[in-house]
Amino acid sequence: MLDKEFLLCHARNQEEKEMLARIYDLAQQVLRTRQPRVTDFLDPYHAGLVDMALKRVPDLAAGSDGGYPAAERVRVLIYPDYLEPREEDWQLAYLSLRGSFAEQELSHRDFLGALLSLGLRREKIGDILLHNDRAQLVVAAEVASFVQSQLTRVGSVPVTVEEISREQICPPPRRVREIKATVPSLRLDVVAAAGFGTSRTRMAREITAQRVSVNWQVCTELSRTVREGDIISARGRGRVQVTRVTGTTRSGRLALILHRYV
Known part of the structure; x- marks a missing residue:
């Protein structure tokens, strides 16, 4: 028996609860019919959330596919764990x-x-x-x-x-520009401003206007601490990855290497 509350406990907000409720319904269909079911396209954050919610559910397995190996948006296939999924199952x-x-x-x-x-x-x-x-x-x-x-x-x-x-399908090569920056802290508004080459004040306005995401989740918290590996997306500006924190300067600022995808 699939525990709905167990799935929903992975949600951090109402949007995620609604999404996981839909996943629960799909999973119930799989358990009842023993046939695979596929989600709509999900971004990496939500696909990871679904995978985390399902990986400890008995008798079920899940796999993602977006059409090519490095696909960003994927459909997640939920299927009985004894089946071998076929490419056409992802529809x-x-x-x-x-x-x-x-x-x-x-x-x-x-x-x-x-x-x-x-x-x-x-x-x-x-x-x-x-x-x-x-x-x-x-x-x-x-x-x-x-x-x-x-x-x-x-x-x-x-x-x-x-x-x-x-x-x-032939994905174009990703164009990456390396940015070396020093910042007073790892606050989101500070790092995003450095990565996108704009002022901290302007970036703060975009964050509060819900135009900025961290790891594909909208974030309005200016002081959120970002970490190595985080991806910051800004509507109309593209994406910046916090690739590495390389150390501290003599003046106490943090040295970063950022990758901006253009």
Whole structure:
């Protein structure tokens, strides 16, 4: 018997409780039917939360897949622990979009906005991979044909959409800029300002406006202490990873190496 309260105890807020309640319902279906069930797309934080909640549940196993090895957004498959899951169980589809993207300098936000404007929920959209002459999408299989028939432009650029195979997915190399900085403390507003190259005052405003996340969870606490390995995301600015704290300067400031993904 699956203990609902055991699952929900892993939640830290109401949003997480609602998500884990949905996971509970899926897990109950798996135990009752002995057939796999798959979640919508989750970011790394929520996928990890689901994995943590399920890993000690008897008779169940869970695995994640986002279409390629380094995928950020993934669907989590919940299945009986005696089954060997198949690739098709994750119900993923792969689309290629072609258009004059380089000329218009379209961004990830432009593509996501075009998809959401069709009425799709974010949870049905996986990673969006941008190339010079095309973009590739990983989406839930149940919305693939809808995207093919309805997505005709991104911004002002006409697009053609075709379904491709998993083997054709080609993630672009990640561009990383190393930043060496010294900061008075590891407060979120301080480190984020250094990483994104802006003032602490401006970054504080963005944090309080719920535009900043730490490890994919919105954080409004300016004084939150960040640690090595943490990823800070700021809407419209990208991401910064706290790669290493290298020591303390003579003046008592902390020396950091940050990686900004551009």
